[in-house]
Amino acid sequence: MATQSAEDSTTAGHEADGVRRRDFLNVAAVSFAGVGTVAALAPLLVQMSPSADVLALATTEIDISKVQPGQGIKTQWRKQPVFVRNLTPKEIAEADAASMGDLRDPETLAQRTKPGHKNWLITLGVCTHLGCVPLGIGDGENKGPYGGYFCPCHGSMYDTAARIRQGPAPKNLMVPDYKFLSPTTVQIG
Amino acid sequence: MSFSWARPYEPKHPVMRWLDERLPLPRLVYGAIGGGYPVPRNLNYLWNFGVLAGIFLTIQIVTGIVLAMHYFATTDGAFNSVNQLIMRDVSAGWLLRYAHMNGASFFFIVTYIHIFRGLYYGSYKAPRELVWMLGLVIYLLMMATAFMGYVLPWGQMSYWGAQVITGFFSAFPLIGEPMRVWLLGGYAPDQAALTRFFSLHYLLPFVIAGVVILHIWALHIPGSGNPTGVDVKEERDTLPFHPFYTAKDGWFAAFVLLVYAIVTYFAPDYLGHPDNYIPANPLATPAHIVPEWYFWPFYAILRSFTIDFILPAKLWGVLAMFGSILLLFFLPWLDKSPVRSGAYRPVFKRFFWLLVIDVVILGYVGGAPLNWWRTALGQLASAYYFVHFLVILPLVSAFETPDPLPSSISSSVLHGEEAEAAPAGQAKPRGGSVATAG
DSSP: OHHHHHHHOOSSOGGGSSOOHHHHHHHHHHHHHHHHHHHHHHHHHHTTSOOHHHHGGGOEEEEOTTOOTTOEEEEEETTEEEEEEEOOHHHHHHHHHSOGGGOSSOOOHHHHSOTTOTTEEEEESSOTTTOOOOBOSSTTOOOTTTEEEEOTTTOOEEETTOOEEESSOOSOOOOOOEEEEETTEEEEO | OOOTTSOOOOOOSHHHHHHHHHOOHHHHHHHHHSTTSEEETTOOGGGGHHHHHHHHHHHHHHHHHHHHTTOOOSTTTHHHIIIIIIIIISTTHHHHHHHHHHHHHHHHHHHHHHHHHHHHTTTTSTTOHHHHHHHHHHHHHHHHHHHHHHHTTOBHHHHHHHHHHHHGGGGSTTTHHHHHHHHHTSSSSOHHHHHHHHHHHHHHHHHHHHHHHHHHHHHHTTOOOOTTOOOOOSGGGEEEIIIIIHHHHHHHHHHHHHHHHHHHHHOTTTTSOGGGGSBOOTTOOOSSOOOOGGGHHHHHHHHTOOSOBSBOHHHHHHHHHHHHHHGGGGHHHHOOOSOOOGGGOHHHHHHHHHHHHHHHHHHHHHHSOOOHHHHHHHHHHHHHHHHIIIIIHHHHHHHOOOOOOOSSHHHHHOSSHHHHHSOTTOOOOOTTTTTTOO
């Protein structure tokens, strides 16, 4: 191809046309430098990611034996608040009564709790809107009109299954991975 | 780069001549902000605010560098290093800290006046589109710098501000949450986030200073605009920047600095939030969480989306908030009226003041606790903001009949003074320009 186009060329100076060895060397050199530069950027980007000590805080054990029905506790997992709530039969009934069509992020209470532990609602205490801690876990805090949680930042309202009912948040409060180690001990993460 | 009548730089002292032949830095300064830069003679006081913004940037850099000598960027130490060490122990630390805190607010006050000056007088129009766009880049950098600076004292508002603002990124589908975790270096704001915010808070003001140089460079190609919006045509339309505008900027800067000093000394916390004197607590959000006042209008736009419509409400809020600023980059092409100055645009002028009122309402709604009528008012005001730029401005520029423009800058200022100055009966009106003087 290169020879062909050089022969067809009518311009003076055959060096100016076609692919020369120097073109190849230029492309190779610039590509090599480009790949090298991108490779050099990698450590500058990955240094921002969570470090090993942050990732190591991935599991937490909590004792729930002291939490009476209708009460809740606030604990920490991965530096984020976790709400553990012992639902009353009335609250469970309210959560079960909600029709799926009214929910922005449809999930049943049973899907959000462990089998046989339907009264234990364990969620992150992080509003799915912009990450504030909703009110409603402590005694006397504003639980909002749906009896669950109320986020003071932008007015998101959650029901007794911590599902989003009104306000700007798009999702239900996140249920972290957890398991019951014993009837009174939960491991999160 | 300048008009043909711009005074050339002529160093008189042999040392200055020696320097000029080797490094013509004084020549550059003379041409940029000295006697060698001809400026329209009819500028009003709204043209002082660019220089004022430069002064406040300098104050922030100087006080900031000094504060960084005493600040600890650790989650255990940050709050006490600001509130104990700097505010009580360091000599004059309280003054430097309050000067820096209020300096940020004043930087935004003068910048907002500067931006609205540009909106009213059409400073974004050809040939100054890039001046406008570089100004918006500076504004975005200012917002990033101010936000990260507010996090550094690690009080309750610092912490929850960081949580909410980095939460914006989680609104984007798929990449949003990993991006938020990457930016914070964890799942919630913590040591990693504080340290990187401190690093960037120290860096960005110098980036701003660099873009300011580009902003001024781009401005000096066509030269400064003026309240009539009419181009400079001849030498008597202009005055040299020095001594005329250095004197005017100088006294006005002294006046604004006096106001700044009064606030810094007598009401240093007026513009701040008392909750930031409570140490950060990752387990409790303050009941009423608001950003600093200069972000309130944007916060109102963010909060005004409460219902999902195709996209989640949260994503709409974030897109609208970013969009409200990005939109301004397209302003030179949204407003196509050939008349620059709002002073000669009767319809535009009314809508301009409506926009000012709208932004004030957004600011009020963004700073106040939510209730049903404030939410509705915020939604209305947010909608108007976008309608103003995307619908009203293009329509007004298409249908409006502007008022007659003066034939030149000098004829708009010299209302027959030449005739007054001449002996009675001997006045010689110059043909054309006097007759059309507005």
